[in-house]
Amino acid sequence: MALPASPSPVQSATPVMASNLSDAVVDSRFFATKKIGVLLDDNNYLLWRQQVLLAIKTYKLQHFLESSTVPPPRQVMDEDGVLQENLEFARFEQQDCALASWLLSSVSTAVLSHLIGLDSSAQIWNAIFALYGSKTTSQLMSYRRALHSQKKGDLSMKDFLIKIKSYCDSLASCGEVISEHEHVTAILNGLPPDYESIITIVTASQVPYNVQG
Known part of the structure; x- marks a missing residue:
């Protein structure tokens, strides 16, 4: 939505x-x-x-x-x-x-x-x-699946981040607010192997990362 x-x-x-x-x-x-x-x-x-x-x-x-x-x-x-x-x-x-x-x-x-x-x-x-009721539940499931299956692929990093945020915004518009943790997790899961070192740093950090940080 x-x-x-x-x-x-x-x-x-x-x-x-x-x-x-x-x-x-x-x-x-x-x-x-x-x-x-x-x-x-x-x-x-x-x-x-x-x-x-x-x-x-x-x-x-x-x-x-x-x-x-x-x-x-x-x-x-x-x-x-x-x-x-x-x-x-x-x-x-x-x-x-x-x-x-x-x-x-x-x-x-x-x-x-x-x-x-x-x-x-x-x-x-x-x-x-x-x-x-049922229509909204179906839309929520669709947006959440899309959020967690989105891959960076050939997208620029900027476009990839915008795409992830658009799914988070769509979920929020349905009343399902996505936490910073889930937002960051969706980003990391969508990154290719080239970014493995960055993923390791973020996941091993004792300080929680946010989308702005």
Whole structure:
């Protein structure tokens, strides 16, 4: 995923707790201004997922994303045996709608077209995973294989290093940050036998080498 152009930050919202509704009956999670760094598109699923999950877990809303979560009954019986609106259901529905709306606000127009008709947080979350989960995993594996199989060959040292870095950047764009150690290892593994003395010096050094050093 060459590094895609960085999407501009988008103004989104994170549900927060409020308890001063005019009817004073239920708590409601309203939206407070919060920047989500990326709009979900075809190239940034893991980065998007990481930011969204952190925000959702901050407010302990992750159970709304689970298909196994069962909402409270819409109505309950009072002491006289009369069916009444269940305030727990009203609270659940309000919070789920707020979260679903927030999720939809964090995706690009192209992705939004795949989510038409979905009105619960779990439906939206699972549809997005179905669209990008397996695809992103496949891309990660492809980039990582390419990183560790890249050989210098006839490339100049500069072009070889740029090629290695491009794979590291592509992995980072998927949310998989490559450590300095793995970056250096990929470089050393791609060098031909002519560089054996350099490889020996680097691998035997007590001081860890970095890409700049």
